[in-house]
Amino acid sequence: MARRPTIKDIAREAGVSTATVDRVLNGRVTVREETVRKVADAAHRIGYHGRGLIDQKLSPSVPAMTFGFVLHKGRQEFYRNFARAIEQAVAARRDVNGKAIIRFSTEQSASGFLTEIEAISGRIDALASSAINHQSVSREVQRLKSAGIPTFALLNDFAQGVRENYLGLNNMQVGRLAAWMLTKTARRPGKLAVFVGGNRWHGHELRETGFRSFVRESAAEFTVLDTLVNLETRKLTYEATLELLARHPDLQGIYVAGGGMEGAIAALRESRAPENVALVVNELTEDSRAALADGYVTMVISTPLEQLCHDMVDMMISSVRSGFGDTPGQHFLQPDLYLPESL
Structure with missing residues (x-):
């Protein structure tokens, strides 16, 4: 078990004495704000348990x-x-006393997201969400905007023209990148399959569009099958992948544009040898990392979460301080790409 950071660790990291750290913690003697801030920064860097007190x-x-x-x-x-x-990005700011309220929608529906948004809308200065694209969500974003609360779309764009900004990957580019990798690594020309989470995920639609456009333009010897909806679940993806493999012996590649990749990985492990069918997925997790190492995943396209959260908190603070921008924008980040040999 890792050793818990101590006052001595803070002092060493901040370049001050342990007595100074003790004075900051206990407030027995007035300490300059510059020194307090230096100690606070050090406490956050090393993960000191009492950093909130500082x-x-x-x-x-x-x-x-x-x-x-x-x-x-x-x-x-x-x-x-x-x-x-998110929590780390908010805690790292020293220009505001920030608090993050994080909730998860239990449903991939407009009503599921709206329930969670409405539950916190009276307590927040700005909102960011991975909600689906739906007119009822757009209306809620407009209501928040009228109340002076800016909204940011994360990973999946929604409420275009109303929300303040989109932060995430360029999803059209991501789809083309996935198609490039599959068509370059497939053993021979054949069929390709694409999974999306649902018809309301704007980001998935863009990834699918980018994927198909690349194949049409640059790899016409491949055929893209009808898109499959997996609701981002492991079970549906697993069952659909097994059926794909049984119905299409010449299937050469699969792209899972959203969640549910664990199901595709499990199906390939059961029914194919490593590197028999190329597979591209999104986000590096324990499952995708292991599948890369074992030859069942060809490439992982990953969101740089630390950079995304840093930029997101920065934009939220700026909007709260300066007001809404004149033109809703898009903030694209470069994806992190992982290959078997890069692990």
Whole structure:
């Protein structure tokens, strides 16, 4: 078990004495704000358990801001990692006394996201969500905007023209990248399959469009089958992949544009040898990392979560301070690409 950071560790990291750290923690003697901030930064860097207490010693002139986040698939490793990255990005800010409220929609429906958004809308200064694209969600974003609360779309764009900004990957580019990899690594020309989470995931639609456009333009010797909807679930993806493999012996590649990749990996492990069918998935997790190492995944296209959360919190603070932008924007990040030999 890792050793818990101590006052001595903070002092070493901050370049001050242990007595100074003790004074900051206990407040027995007035300490300059610059020194308190240096100690607070060090405490956050090393993960000191009492860093919240140190933060309270900072000047009360630092404004308080509450950021709301509504994600989905709270049991999936990627979204758990996302939530941790959000908390770390908010805690790292020293220009605000930030608080993150993170909730997960239990349904991949407009009503599921709206329930969670409405539950926190009265307590937040800005909102970011991975919600689906739906007119009822757009209406809620407009209501929040009228109340002075900016909304940011994460990973999947929604409420275009109303939300403040989209942050995530360029999904059209991601789809083309997946198609490039599959057509270059397939053993021979043949059929390709694409899974999307549902018809309301704007990001998945763009990935599918990019995938198909690349094949039409640059790999006409391949055929893309009808798109399959997996609701981002392991079970549906597993069953559909087994059926694909049985019905199409010449299937050469699969792209899972959203969640549910675990099902495709499990099906390939059961019915094919490594590298028999090329598979491209999104996000590096324990499952996708193991499948890369074992030859069942060809490439992982991953969202740089630390950078995304840093930029997102920065934009949320800016919008709260300066007001809404004149033109809703898009903030694209470069994906991290993982291949078997890059692990």
